[in-house]
Amino acid sequence: MDDINTLRRILGENRVIAVVGLSADWHRPSYFAAKYMQEHGYRIVPVNPRYAGQPLLGEPCYASLRDIPTPVGIVDVFRKTEDVLPIAEDAIAIGAKVLWQQIGVKNRAAQDRALAAGLDAVMDRCVKIEHGRLFGGLNWVGVNTRVVSARRPRGLAY
Amino acid sequence: MPDRAFGIETLCLHAGQIPDPATGARAAPIYQTTSFVFDSADHAASLFNLQTFGNVYSRISNPTVAVLEERVAALENGRAALACATGQAAEATALLTLAKSGDHIVSASTLYGGTHTLLGVNLQKLGVETTFVDPDDPANFRRALRPNTKLLYAETLGNPLINIVDIEALAAIARDAGVPLVLDNTVPSPYLCRPLDWGADIVLHSATKYLGGHGTTMGGVIVEAGRFNWGNGRFPEFTTPSPGYHGVVFFETFGDFGFTMKARMETMRTFGPALSPMNAWLLLQGVETLPVRMDRHCANALAVARFLADHPRVTFVNYPGLPGSRYHALASKYLPKGASGLLNFGVRGGARAGERFIEAAQFMSHLANIGDAKTLIIHPASTTHRQMSEEEQRRAGVAPDMIRMSVGIESIDDILWDIDQALQASAKA
Numbered sequence A: 001m002d003d004i005n006t007l008r009r010i011l012g013e014n015r016v017i018a019v020v021g022l023s024a025d026w027h028r029p030s031y032f033a034a035k036y037m038q039e040h041g042y043r044i045v046p047v048n049p050r051y052a053g054q055p056l057l058g059e060p061c062y063a064s065l066r067d068i069p070t071p072v073g074i075v076d077v078f079r080k081t082e083d084v085l086p087i088a089e090d091a092i093a094i095g096a097k098v099l100w101q102q103i104g105v106k107n108r109a110a111q112d113r114a115l116a117a118g119l120d121a122v123m124d125r126c127v128k129i130e131h132g133r134l135f136g137g138l139n140w141v142g143v144n145t146r147v148v149s150a151r152r153p154r155g156l157a158y
Numbered sequence B: 001m002p003d004r005a006f007g008i009e010t011l012c013l014h015a016g017q018i019p020d021p022a023t024g025a026r027a028a029p030i031y032q033t034t035s036f037v038f039d040s041a042d043h044a045a046s047l048f049n050l051q052t053f054g055n056v057y058s059r060i061s062n063p064t065v066a067v068l069e070e071r072v073a074a075l076e077n078g079r080a081a082l083a084c085a086t087g088q089a090a091e092a093t094a095l096l097t098l099a100k101s102g103d104h105i106v107s108a109s110t111l112y113g114g115t116h117t118l119l120g121v122n123l124q125k126l127g128v129e130t131t132f133v134d135p136d137d138p139a140n141f142r143r144a145l146r147p148n149t150k151l152l153y154a155e156t157l158g159n160p161l162i163n164i165v166d167i168e169a170l171a172a173i174a175r176d177a178g179v180p181l182v183l184d185n186t187v188p189s190p191y192l193c194r195p196l197d198w199g200a201d202i203v204l205h206s207a208t209k210y211l212g213g214h215g216t217t218m219g220g221v222i223v224e225a226g227r228f229n230w231g232n233g234r235f236p237e238f239t240t241p242s243p244g245y246h247g248v249v250f251f252e253t254f255g256d257f258g259f260t261m262k263a264r265m266e267t268m269r270t271f272g273p274a275l276s277p278m279n280a281w282l283l284l285q286g287v288e289t290l291p292v293r294m295d296r297h298c299a300n301a302l303a304v305a306r307f308l309a310d311h312p313r314v315t316f317v318n319y320p321g322l323p324g325s326r327y328h329a330l331a332s333k334y335l336p337k338g339a340s341g342l343l344n345f346g347v348r349g350g351a352r353a354g355e356r357f358i359e360a361a362q363f364m365s366h367l368a369n370i371g372d373a374k375t376l377i378i379h380p381a382s383t384t385h386r387q388m389s390e391e392e393q394r395r396a397g398v399a400p401d402m403i404r405m406s407v408g409i410e411s412i413d414d415i416l417w418d419i420d421q422a423l424q425a426s427a428k429a
């Protein structure tokens, strides 16, 4: 489920990303990724009990996925692999469409649980890097995007 | 639908470039600009913080140069690449990213002369020590390891001695030691050999040679496989906050292209040996036809090697594609499509005969480059190694009568004709 067409569809269909484990530290990868997605037109919903009730990236932060009052598309997980299964359950409970485990996070049971509940599931990938890879930007730093196409892209990448 | 694994011929034409989003131009546009505007103060801040991807200044990245970078990364089956102004610049940039004063390198002794000097003289002056070992026995690399060793270095196919290293054996030693294996893959080009597939961690190119292929343009490329664990304790600069970027941790933030980002954002940004967009574009024109050129270079070189092996005026021929070569087994394993276009041979009659051969050539060009579409020849004893005594030359593997030839893609009968008439002339005192 992480071929180019599927990832393009997931990032195209969903516009709200709940970032579980978002840090307030600007040089942490979770902050990098969330800020990038926000700049590329996604709404970020911060989820982190440490900052619950405070704004992060200009959005209110929630203690858990179940506290979010509005619909969520992608649940983006910046947590240790062994902590992901309950997050997958929460994602299913709130009707999220995608369980996305960040690079280095690889909980196969959580992935299988999400798939069985009809969600899309991505594991061990970074949303920012995949967005930059498939919609433009990552190519500017010489990364092998594996994109081969003779079609002119519809949007400009910046 | 699973992603298609495209063939190398397709990648030579397509990897790294889709039609220009702004204009629909099919060929890669030449973005001949030093700088790129920011949309806002916040956009500028995000770019300087490395939080977003984008171009700031062409010393750091440029969209035309990026096409070449991604294309070569794809050809080498790597994760990411950084282009540099020359092959030497690629070596220096890679090595300065990996090693600092007090560190140690183990390198094959069989190297392009400029590389030998970079390691043995210039990096030495900066406090990085290199031990040179005979690569024919890979165990020599293991024996030279020290606690402060940061990398193993070799040329896949050595210039000018035309030796082949056992990539898998070197990769195993590097893996055990927890250091990356860095290979200069200039002479085979990724069409003939992909060292990353055999376990190397970083590949370097002088794109000046076969990648560009027409002797018009200088360039270099560094490619990272994306598999090396920079968090193994030997590379704290990759896992601790970078002072140049207010605390960005390159390996954590960029993961499997962390080395390339560090090389670009720290070494390239500060030392500055960037490739120009115009030169990147010229090199890209060459890369498009790399497979067809390399097939012809290999076929012509094999024909030349066979011709020389039977020629009465020739004392020896080194070409790994010949069954008699001591590197034939390694060539069959690592270079199954052909052993590239480089060979060397001896002219009967010693150094003077070698010089006369060079002077008698009609269209074979007497110059110091390799990897041009045209046939090139040089007599190392009277040129590149002239300052050495005959004894020193022998130790460096340069026989007095040795000619190095970079076989081009002219009509093979014409190449053999020019060689033959020059050999006949070399006999006349």
Ligand SMILES: Cc1ncc(COP(=O)(O)O)c(C=O)c1O
Pocket: B086, B087, B088, B089, B112, B114, B115, B155, B159, B184, B186, B187, B205, B206, B207, B208, B209, B218, B219, B220, B369, B370
């Ligand atoms: C094997 C090899 N590596 C590196 C280089 C250096 O590349 P450049 O001349 O592009 O700086 C050369 C140049 O002759 C070479 O033959």
